[in-house]
Amino acid sequence: MKREQDNEISKEKLEEYSQLLKANQLKITQPRLRVLDSISDKSTAVSQPELEKILGTEIDRVTLYRILASFEEKGILHKVFDLNGTATYALCSTKCSAHHHHDQHVHFICSVCNSVFCLDEISVPKINLPTNFSLHSIAINAVGLCDSCQEKDA
Numbered sequence: 001m002k003r004e005q006d007n008e009i010s011k012e013k014l015e016e017y018s019q020l021l022k023a024n025q026l027k028i029t030q031p032r033l034r035v036l037d038s039i040s041d042k043s044t045a046v047s048q049p050e051l052e053k054i055l056g057t058e059i060d061r062v063t064l065y066r067i068l069a070s071f072e073e074k075g076i077l078h079k080v081f082d083l084n085g086t087a088t089y090a091l092c093s094t095k096c097s098a099h100h101h102h103d104q105h106v107h108f109i110c111s112v113c114n115s116v117f118c119l120d121e122i123s124v125p126k127i128n129l130p131t132n133f134s135l136h137s138i139a140i141n142a143v144g145l146c147d148s149c150q151e152k153d154a
């Protein structure tokens with residue numbers, strides 16, 4: 001499970017992240033690249049405390065907080081609250097843009113390890129609202145056992 005300490009970002013990924021930052025009018029900085037790399041590396045959404053652990057002393061807490069906030073605002077990351085109410089972050093679909101998120105998929109949260117998964121292929125249903133109500137977003141969280149906790153349980 002433990003990954004080698006590896007601060008190298010591959011050339012293709014570096015190019016991909018740089019494009020993403022440029023497309024969102026963000027300056028390409030090492031901390032921003034490292035945050036993108038750490039998040040895209042994981043199959044689950046990542047919280048700020050987890051990122052602090054991954055990045056160690058590389059990026060200070062305030063900078064990390066600002067990076068996450070700006071990424072969310074730009075439509076690069078979307079926020080999902082885990083079962084403890086901690087914010088976790090996952091990469092957005094390419095359709096997201098500043099102030100417009102289109103990540104209308106169901107999230108799965110494991111009740112044992114508290115991991116948050118994006119179920120990109122399961123979209124949230126359309127709902128009919130009462131007249132004069134307007135919809136901004138729908139969040140659906142499915143809660144259960146993830147595959148690795150299921151294995152431990154068996």
Ligand SMILES: [Zn+2]
Binds near residue numbers: 076092103
């Ligand atoms: Zn989004």
Ligand SMILES: [Zn+2]
Binds near residue numbers: 114145146149
């Ligand atoms: Zn689990």
Ligand SMILES: [Zn+2]
Binds near residue numbers: 103107118
């Ligand atoms: Zn998601």
